[in-house]
Amino acid sequence: MLSEIAFYGALETGLIYGLVAFGIYISFRVLDFPDLTVDGSFPLGAAVAAVLLLEGWNPWLATGCAVLAGMAAGAVTAILNVKLNILNLLASILTMIALYSVNLRIMGRPNIALLTEETVLTPWYDLGLDYHQVPVLLFVIVVFVSLILLWRFMKSETGLAMRATGANARMARAQGIATGGMIILGVALSNGLVGLAGALFAQSQGAADVTMGVGVIVIGLASLIGGEAVITPSTVIRALLACVIGAIIYRLAIAFALNADILGLQAQDLNLITAVLVTLAIVLPGVRTNIANRFTRKKA
Amino acid sequence: MISATDLRLTFGKGTPLENPALRGMSLTVNQGEFVTVIGSNGAGKSTFLNALAGEVMVDSGQIIVDNQDVTRLPTYKRAARVARVFQDPLAGTCENLSIEENLALAIKRGQRRGLSAAVKRQYLGQFRESLSSLKLGLESRLGDKMGLLSGGQRQAVSLLMASLTPSSILLLDEHTAALDPKTAAFVLDLTEQIIEEQKLTALMVTHSMKQALEVGSRTVMLHQGQVVFDIAGKDREGLEVKDLLGLFEKQRGLQVDDDSLLLG
Ligand SMILES: Nc1ncnc2c1ncn2[C@@H]1O[C@H](COP(=O)(O)OP(=O)(O)OP(=O)(O)O)[C@@H](O)[C@H]1O
Ligand SMILES: [Mg+2]
Numbered sequence: 233m234l235s236e237i238a239f240y241g242a243l244e245t246g247l248i249y250g251l252v253a254f255g256i257y258i259s260f261r262v263l264d265f266p267d268l269t270v271d272g273s274f275p276l277g278a279a280v281a282a283v284l285l286l287e288g289w290n291p292w293l294a295t296g297c298a299v300l301a302g303m304a305a306g307a308v309t310a311i312l313n314v315k316l317n318i319l320n321l322l323a324s325i326l327t328m329i330a331l332y333s334v335n336l337r338i339m340g341r342p343n344i345a346l347l348t349e350e351t352v353l354t355p356w357y358d359l360g361l362d363y364h365q366v367p368v369l370l371f372v373i374v375v376f377v378s379l380i381l382l383w384r385f386m387k388s389e390t391g392l393a394m395r396a397t398g399a400n401a402r403m404a405r406a407q408g409i410a411t412g413g414m415i416i417l418g419v420a421l422s423n424g425l426v427g428l429a430g431a432l433f434a435q436s437q438g439a440a441d442v443t444m445g446v447g448v449i450v451i452g453l454a455s456l457i458g459g460e461a462v463i464t465p466s467t468v469i470r471a472l473l474a475c476v477i478g479a480i481i482y483r484l485a486i487a488f489a490l491n492a493d494i495l496g497l498q499a500q501d502l503n504l505i506t507a508v509l510v511t512l513a514i515v516l517p518g519v520r521t522n523i524a525n526r527f528t529r530k531k532a
Numbered sequence: 533m534i535s536a537t538d539l540r541l542t543f544g545k546g547t548p549l550e551n552p553a554l555r556g557m558s559l560t561v562n563q564g565e566f567v568t569v570i571g572s573n574g575a576g577k578s579t580f581l582n583a584l585a586g587e588v589m590v591d592s593g594q595i596i597v598d599n600q601d602v603t604r605l606p607t608y609k610r611a612a613r614v615a616r617v618f619q620d621p622l623a624g625t626c627e628n629l630s631i632e633e634n635l636a637l638a639i640k641r642g643q644r645r646g647l648s649a650a651v652k653r654q655y656l657g658q659f660r661e662s663l664s665s666l667k668l669g670l671e672s673r674l675g676d677k678m679g680l681l682s683g684g685q686r687q688a689v690s691l692l693m694a695s696l697t698p699s700s701i702l703l704l705d706e707h708t709a710a711l712d713p714k715t716a717a718f719v720l721d722l723t724e725q726i727i728e729e730q731k732l733t734a735l736m737v738t739h740s741m742k743q744a745l746e747v748g749s750r751t752v753m754l755h756q757g758q759v760v761f762d763i764a765g766k767d768r769e770g771l772e773v774k775d776l777l778g779l780f781e782k783q784r785g786l787q788v789d790d791d792s793l794l795l796g
Contacts, residue, residue: 389636389645392629396637399626406585406624408611408642 234484234491240364242487244436246480247371248429252452253459253475254382255425260456261471262386263398263418268324268449269309272331273302273423275445277430279335282344282440291352295431302427303420305331310419314412335442343441344434351435367436374432378425379472386468394418426452447503454506455479457513482509534701534733535560539583539593541757553579554590555757561701561735565764566727568744569737570776571754577737580754581703584735586610598700612642615699617690617707624690627679631670631689634678635659638693662692666722684715688722695726702727704736720747741773753780760784 234242252270259267277298284294305327312323336342356366385391396404397414404411426448434440459478465471489505490497497505541554553576561567571577582588584595586607595603597613618624625634636650639658656674664671666688670681678686687707694702704723708716724747727734738744744751750764753776760783763771 385647387649387651388647389640389650390647392633392637392650393645395629395633396626399628400623402587402618403624403626404637405587405607406611406614406616407637407640408608409637409645410608 234487237364238487238491239484240362240368242483243480244364244367244371245433246483247368247375247476248433248436249451249455249479249483250375250476251378251425251429251432252448253455253479254378254472255422255429256449256452256456257471257475258382258418258422258425260453261398261465262395263415263422265310265313265398265415265419266321266324267306267309267419267422268321269305269327269331269419269423270426270449270452271445271447272328272335273305273426273445274430274433274448275335275440275442276305276331276338277302277427278434278440278444279338279344279430279442280427281431282346282434283338283340285346285349285351285435286344288349291350291354291435295352295428295435298427298431299424300427302430303424305427306420306423307416309423310416314415331445332442339440339442342443343439346435346438346440352432353435371432371436374428375476378428379476383469383472390417447506450503450506450510451482452479454510454513455482457510458482461513533561533563533596533598534584535596536580536584537594537596539580539590539595541579541583541588541590545591553757554583554593557593557754557758559752559759559762561733563733564731565750566732566734566748567736567750567752568748569735569752569754570739570741570744575754576757577754578705579757581616581705581735581737584701585614585616585703608642610642613700614703615641615694615697615701616703617687617694617705619706619709621683621686621690621710624693625678625686628677630675630677631663631681632656632659632674634689635693635696638696641693641697641699643697662696663689666692682715684711684719687711687715687719691719691722691726695730695732698730700733702732702734704734706737706739709739723747741776745771745773745776751776753783755780755784 252274255270259265280301281294281298284297285291309324309327312318312326313320318326353367353370356370357363359366361369386395393404393409394414394417396407397409397411401411404414430445433444455478456475457478458481459474459476462477462481463470463474465474486502486505489495490499536557536559539554539557543551543553557576557580569577579588583590586602586605586609590603593603594601597610602610616624626637632651636655639655659674660671668685668688670685670689678689681689690707708719711719720743723736726732736748745768750762751768752762753760761779
């Protein structure tokens with residue numbers, strides 16, 4: 233069985249990846265924009281937050297800056313696509329690669345340890361909760377607030393315009409929607425959420441590392457696809473819940489797999505396992521979701 | 533009023549597939565006119581409508597809508613004045629949004645969109661009322677996904693959406709062509725009814741010459757990216773399909789003569 237520590241650890245990262253899955257839901261699902269920028273915007277959020285924390289900034293302010301940095305990264309990808317007509321996937325790869333250098337520049341070194349700095353978690357440790365429950369509690373609140381805000385947004389006039397842009401761009405234009413602007417806004421929002429996730433991850437793990445973004449996109453997709461298999465995403469709220477549930481299930485499943493000695497798996501096998509799981513999810517009949525179709529069918 | 537002057541547009545310029553789709557296309561449609569547009573395949577009817585809507589940019593010429601030059605404006609900036617219904621029933625609506633969400637998108641056509649709830653309570657009465665005028669029972673299905681509706685129902689809703697807010701011109705590009713004859717007749721009746729009731733200015737492309745003469749107040753025929761004839765009022769009354777064909781032959785003949793004159 234899973235130890236209590238491993239269990240709370242899985243919940244904690246699961247919640248953080250829930251935020252990543254929100255971001256991926258916006259780009260892949262709402263906008264139909266396959267965006268790999270997240271592999272760069274996740275460590276970007278971590279880097280910005282870590283550097284500002286070292287400077288003694290207020291942790292929430294530092295986290296807010298991480299969100300803005302993530303949004304800027306997303307906006308760059310979207311602008312490459314919308315204004316310069318670069319294929320969306322390629323545009324996101326360009327930004328992702330560029331971010332590797334940017335993140336190194338921001339941090340000034342490959343990794344930063346946050347051991348004594350005050351983080352968003354610090355005040356919560358005084359509540360008298362078990363040490364491992366604190367991040368879970370805080371992240372539940374953050375994820376809940378994000379979910380409600382995103383849900384309200386998707387139901388708003390602008391949010392509906394964004395959904396129409398992804399679903400039927402020609403119709404959206406005919407309704408007077410500036411589809412290019414919507415794509416920029418949406419991809420920025422998506423990467424802002426991923427930047428938030430990176431900043432929280434760095435603070436809960438006590439370190440930021442330039443390589444921490446590797447595979448974030450695939451884990452986020454695994455969460456999204458897994459969640460959609462559990463909760464049919466027929467409405468916005470269900471789709472958002474699917475993101476969180478999927479991310480938590482995924483993390484718990486990984487924790488179990490690593491914990492089961494007979495499987496002989498180690499932490500470094502994680503990316504391989506994830507890639508295999510996502511591949512299975514995409515090709516296995518029955519778990520076919522719209523998002524899975526995206527990767528197998530040629531677009532007309 | 534909408535007026536297009538000497539529109540020219542060549543697809544694939546400088547390639548072996550160079551294709552002049554509009555070659556000096558001019559047409560003025562006055563307030564309240566209902567113009568039917570005919571022409572053979574590839575005559576440039578869809579391209580003309582797309583140029584008016586802003587989906588394609590013309591190489592030269594001018595498009596004026598309500599005294600404003602919109603020639604260089606993108607689609608979304610013209611949307612406040614230009615309403616459209618597409619040929620493909622899937623094209624005019626979002627299938628994974630609900631009926632009420634589609635209508636909510638349309639009620640804001642060409643206006644600023646903010647952060648307030650898109651589907652507002654005060655809209656629902658209006659949505660139900662206009663949907664019930666379709667007599668398809670859709671007024672009780674506001675929350676249903678658009679994708680659940682049949683092609684004819686979707687096209688009827690598209691028409692509603694296009695007429696939910698005022699426009700300077702309504703563009704209909706063979707919007708009944710993808711429907712079975714009975715449904716097509718229903719959507720056509722609905723079109724006439726809406727245009728009449730709201731006194732809309734409309735441009736309707738059709739492949740049926742008979743329909744082109746029966747519906748609307750004026751008929752234009754396009755050929756090779758130009759208007760070859762334009763009839764309204766008395767000239768149009770009592771005209772039959774064979775007369776139209778005759779007109780077409782005559783015009784084409786004249787054109788050949790013109791060319792030979794030029795060459796000679
Ligand atoms: N996007 C495009 N790229 C290249 N050529 C195009 C494009 N759209 C239309 N054309 C060409 O322009 C010409 C006019 O096409 P258009 O679609 O306007 O004709 P149409 O009158 O609507 O015909 P139909 O009755 O078949 O709908 C055709 O030769 C067509 O092949
Ligand atoms: Mg056509």
